[in-house]
Amino acid sequence: MxxxxxxxxxxxxxxxxxxxxxxxxxxxxxxxxxxxxxxxxxxxxxxxxxxxxxxxxxxxxxxxxxxxxxxxxxxxxxxxxxxxxxxxxxxxxxxxxxxxxxxxxxxxxxxxxxxxxxxxxxxxxxxxxxxxxxxxxxxxxxxxxxxxxxxxxxxxxxxxxxxxxxxxxxxxxxxxxxxxxxxxxxxxxxxxxxxxxxxxxxxxxxxxxxxxxxxxxxxxxxxxWFRETTSTWEPPRDLLDFLQGSRPVVYVGFGSMGFGAKAEERGRVVLQALQQVGVRAVVATGWGALAARSTDDIFVVKDVPHEWLFPRVDAVVHHGGSGTTAAGLRAGKPTLICPVLGDQPFWGRRIHELGTGPRPLHLRSATPAALARRILDLISREEYAAASTAIGEQIASxxxxxxxxxxxxxxxxxxxxxxxxxxx
Structure with missing residues (x-):
């Protein structure tokens, strides 16, 4: 062919x-x-x-x-x-x-x-x-x-x-x-x-x-459909060092859901929520989806290959794009979806119905307190982790x-x- x-x-x-x-x-x-x-x-x-x-x-x-x-x-x-x-x-x-x-x-x-x-x-x-x-x-x-x-x-x-x-x-x-x-x-x-x-x-x-x-x-x-060849992407040394810490690390990123007028506000909501929960995070700015700066507990990147990063974090928070959802499930990670449009609410419902994460929280409705509650639920409930591991094994088959x-x-x-x- x-x-x-x-x-x-x-x-x-x-x-x-x-x-x-x-x-x-x-x-x-x-x-x-x-x-x-x-x-x-x-x-x-x-x-x-x-x-x-x-x-x-x-x-x-x-x-x-x-x-x-x-x-x-x-x-x-x-x-x-x-x-x-x-x-x-x-x-x-x-x-x-x-x-x-x-x-x-x-x-x-x-x-x-x-x-x-x-x-x-x-x-x-x-x-x-x-x-x-x-x-x-x-x-x-x-x-x-x-x-x-x-x-x-x-x-x-x-x-x-x-x-x-x-x-x-x-x-x-x-x-x-x-x-x-x-x-x-x-x-x-x-x-x-x-x-x-x-x-x-x-x-x-x-x-x-x-x-x-x-x-x-x-x-x-x-x-x-996943690549069968090993990724040749080389992570920066400081990202590797950040991921070696003892406290949980979550990924937060909203991909191409830019809408620049809200980037600063979304960044503020995310950073305050993470601070309230007390977790460390790799935060991806994507196509201008959110604005943030690195701190001792926050590592800000524009983009990182999901197939490399997701197996190295404890949970993922994202907008619910089909590719990002697939990468999180394949890695066996509990997932919180904050949908914006299109098919994203569909994947948010599926994540919750599968028992691999909390109910979706629409990004426009996210406040620091509401997002913090969802993230705390995401990382603390053992049943999410167990269901995510099981789904990851099924996908691998x-x-x-x-x-x-x-x-x-x-x-x-x-x-x-x-x-x-x-x-x-």
Missing amino acids: RVLIFTFGTRGDIDPFAALAERLSVSGHVAVLSAPEPYRDAVSSGVGFEPMATEMDRVMRAGMAELRGPAQALKLARQVSAAMRTSLHEQWEIAQRVRPTLIVAHPKALGGLHIAERLGVPFVPSLPLPFLTPTNAFPIPFLARPLPWRLNRLTYQFNRFTALAYGGMINRFRRERLGLPRMSRLSDYLTTRGGDPAPVLYSFSRYVVPVPGDYPATAHVTGY EHGTGDAVEVLQFIEAAFAARRLAPNS
């Missing part, structure tokens, strides 16, 4: 696909990861890299850190739309160079579906949360609260949003660059133009989200990237067989 992988987003959106690309390469296939330039270091030896959506990444990083109100939000939306149009053309140029036999894409990379149609190769949407496939088991993860089961399946109509919101841009791209007919503004990712159900590859653990009984055979849940490669091989073979069938 020659597999072209398009992905966009934060580190949690990039690293799983880099792990898949690595496994494809080790298995004897050609794998090319296409993502923004700052993530070039995510690929391992033997994996190709093609930069894509670098301008959109730059716009998003700057916008999230500086966002302070409706005017900035409108400006950011215009900049993102312009960068998105550029990204579509970049994806097509990359596909012509790579000549893939199969395309895997995160839904945030809008071109994959249409480029695969133009090239006549299978397209496999993929993401690390149960977002695309309708089910009665739970509503689409972007909804903050559970619904009566009869309404759950209807919520997945939200997946038509991409076509509704960006249909004009996408249809221009289809017509002017790909020479394809327009698509319906009500289309979704789950039906091909030929009417066949599209396969979906989900990189989450069935031990964290049990596979719904009403999922079709085209929904493949493989387990999390999965073969996420290996199973994913097998699924992709099956999809490509089935696609080829259909094309060769007499009545296809």
Whole structure:
């Protein structure tokens, strides 16, 4: 196989696909990861890299850190739309160079579906949360609260949003660059133009989200995708020294949840809460999510690889991004999620339902006292630690990237067989 992988987003959106690309390469296939330039270091030896959506990444990083109100939000939306149009053309140029036999894409990379149609190769949407496939088991993860089961399946109509919101841009791209007919503004990712159900590859653990009984055979849940090579990241000496202390150390970080107007306030809440509890912490500022300074008990970093840091701390506190949640569970660490938006409340509920951490505390509702109570609960209850260890062992028993490669091989073979069938 020659597999072209398009992905966009934060580190949690990039690293799983880099792990898949690595496994494809080790298995004897050609794998090319296409993502923004700052993530070039995510690929391992033997994996190709093609930069894509670098301008959109730059716009998003700057916008999230500086966002302070409706005017900035409108400006950011215009900049993102312009960068998105550029990204579509970049994806097509990359596909012509790579000549893939199969395309895997995160839904945030809008071109994959249409480029695969133009090239006549299978397209496999993929993401690390149960977002695309309708089910009665739970509503689409972007909804903050559970619904009566009869309404759950209807919520997945939200997946038509991409076509509704960006249909004009996408249809221009289809017509002017790909020479394809327009698509319906009500289309979704789950039906091909030929009417066949599209396969979906989900990189989450069935031990964290049990596979719904009403999922079709085209929904493949493989387990999390983690790198198999050892990280070559070299920690600074002072961070290593900090982690050697006798008192518990927690990780606190909110990733890309910037919104710069609140960074100072969030930093104050976090530092006061940690002081009240009396624990030490590694605090990650991320994309300007919070502002803080190092002290004897606080070690401030911009970013640290989670796969290196999380096994070395006692608990983790974060916004609930799917990648960060997976890293904490894999490390077997009790987790407190302070969600902001999107699927983060979903993961917060799952953490609590699994018994691996307290009820989520929405970041906008966090006061020093409320956050301190949650952190104290997080580090003092033995049942959280026991449940987290058990989940970590279950996740370790999965073969996420290996199973994913097998699924992709099956999809490509089935696609080829259909094309060769007499009545296809």
